[in-house]
Amino acid sequence: MNFLLETLQLIVLSVYYNVEAIIKCIIPTKKKDVTGEIVLITGAGSGIGRLMALEFARLDVALVLWDISQEGMKETARLTKEKGASRVHYYLCDCSDKSEVYRVAKQVKREVGDVSILINNAGIVTGKKFMDAPDSLIEKTLEVNTMSHFWTYKAFLPAMVDNNHGHLVCISSSAGLIGVNGLADYCASKFAAIGFAESVALELLATGKDGVKTTIVCPYFINTGMFDGCSTKWPTLLPILDPVYVAKNVVNAILTEQSYLLLPRSMNLLMALKSSLEWKRAALWGRYIGPYKSFWSPKIPLKHSACEKNVFKITSFKVKSVH
Numbered sequence: 001m002n003f004l005l006e007t008l009q010l011i012v013l014s015v016y017y018n019v020e021a022i023i024k025c026i027i028p029t030k031k032k033d034v035t036g037e038i039v040l041i042t043g044a045g046s047g048i049g050r051l052m053a054l055e056f057a058r059l060d061v062a063l064v065l066w067d068i069s070q071e072g073m074k075e076t077a078r079l080t081k082e083k084g085a086s087r088v089h090y091y092l093c094d095c096s097d098k099s100e101v102y103r104v105a106k107q108v109k110r111e112v113g114d115v116s117i118l119i120n121n122a123g124i125v126t127g128k129k130f131m132d133a134p135d136s137l138i139e140k141t142l143e144v145n146t147m148s149h150f151w152t153y154k155a156f157l158p159a160m161v162d163n164n165h166g167h168l169v170c171i172s173s174s175a176g177l178i179g180v181n182g183l184a185d186y187c188a189s190k191f192a193a194i195g196f197a198e199s200v201a202l203e204l205l206a207t208g209k210d211g212v213k214t215t216i217v218c219p220y221f222i223n224t225g226m227f228d229g230c231s232t233k234w235p236t237l238l239p240i241l242d243p244v245y246v247a248k249n250v251v252n253a254i255l256t257e258q259s260y261l262l263l264p265r266s267m268n269l270l271m272a273l274k275s276s277l278e279w280k281r282a283a284l285w286g287r288y289i290g291p292y293k294s295f296w297s298p299k300i301p302l303k304h305s306a307c308e309k310n311v312f313k314i315t316s317f318k319v320k321s322v323h
Contacts, residue, residue: 031255040064040108040115042095042152043122045072047224048171050079051247052119057085064108064115065090067122087112095122095148096140105155114159117254119169120149120193130184138185145189149196157212161204164211167254170197174220174267194218201259215253219246219263238266 039056043049045067053063057080065088067073073090080088089112093104108115124144126137149170160166175183176190194216201214222241241263253261262268 029256031252032257034117034255035060036062037116038062038064038113039117039119040066040152040156041119041121042066042093042148044076044090045069046076048222048243048247048250049119049121050076051243052121052251053080053085054083055247055251057081057083057088060086061117062087062112063089064112066093066095066104068092068094095120095152096143098147098151101148101151102155105152109159114163115156116160116163116165117167117169118152118156119171119254120152121169121171122148123171123173125183125186127182129182133185141185142189142192145186146192146196149193153200157200160212161207161209164209166211167213167215167257168197168200169250169254170194170214170216171250172197172216172218174218174262174270177218177262177267178270213257215250215258215261217250217253217261217263218267219261220267222246238270239264 034056039061041049041053041056041064044053044065046069049065049067050072053065053076056063063077063080063085065073065076067076067090070092073092077088077090089108091104091108094100122144124141126133126141128137153168157166157168160168170193172193173186173190175187176192176194179187197214197216204210204212204214219241220238222243224243246263249261249263
């Protein structure tokens with residue numbers, strides 16, 4: 001009897017959710033009011049992190065900026081104030097360092113309050129093939145791109161759960177959905193970030209904390225400098241994305257409580273092909289579309305950001321705040 005009831009429930013709810021999804025595609029979803037919310041953005045000193053902060057600056061929220069670059073955060077704070085933000089706080093924090101995350105999180109709670117929108121955006125990329133990447137850089141990639149999410153969730157999620165109110169945002173990558181030649185460690189870190197975010201979302205639903213929303217963002221490669229030297233085979237189908245466009249879409253996804261945001265929309269087609277094709281045929285399509293080809297142009301060397309010299313003391317990899 002339970003089997004029949006559960007099967008009926010599955011069918012009815014599946015139809016309902018499909019109809020709901022179609023309606024949302026036709027009728028724009030009403031944006032939620034975030035006035036007074038405390039928004040923390042990691043990797044806010046440049047790139048998408050800075051651009052998201054500028055988008056939130058117009059929405060009467062309290063902004064909390066984290067980055068490894070003091071100068072970058074100062075500039076972001078200045079720009080957000082010019083856009084109308086009245087409450088901006090910034091803190092130097094290496095998100096890969098668990099003890100530092102917990103220490104700075106306590107300071108934020110004491111000086112600003114409980115964070116209600118957490119955007120895990122900080123990220124790095126080595127840009128080296130797996131066998132050429134030093135162990136230290138592989139470890140750092142996983143620490144920044146994956147493990148930092150564990151520590152920030154641990155620090156800020158309890159207050160959201162207690163209030164049954166909040167929003168967790170994982171800025172991942174299309175490289176967390178499909179493997180890319182030459183980005184083994186980066187893809188692994190982004191796959192892991194998505195798996196972690198999805199699992200926590202399911203935990204929240206299972207415990208009845210449906211007031212804590214989650215959004216997972218998977219953009220194709222963005223023209224921010226992090227992936228200088230990359231190219232796309234089909235710019236119409238899979239363009240290198242404009243960072244302002246991405247930032248606006250991410251903030252809109254948060255305001256409309258989208259569970260997933262894939263950019264561009266053609267990424268949905270690529271994922272459908274990946275899941276429906278046998279491996280050799282999937283690889284064939286991947287070579288045709290582009291992601292399975294060599295990612296970096298050999299004629300354009302990777303550049304280095306200023307903050308890697310100042311903070312990590314490593315000169316072989318790029319540190320940026322977007323993906």
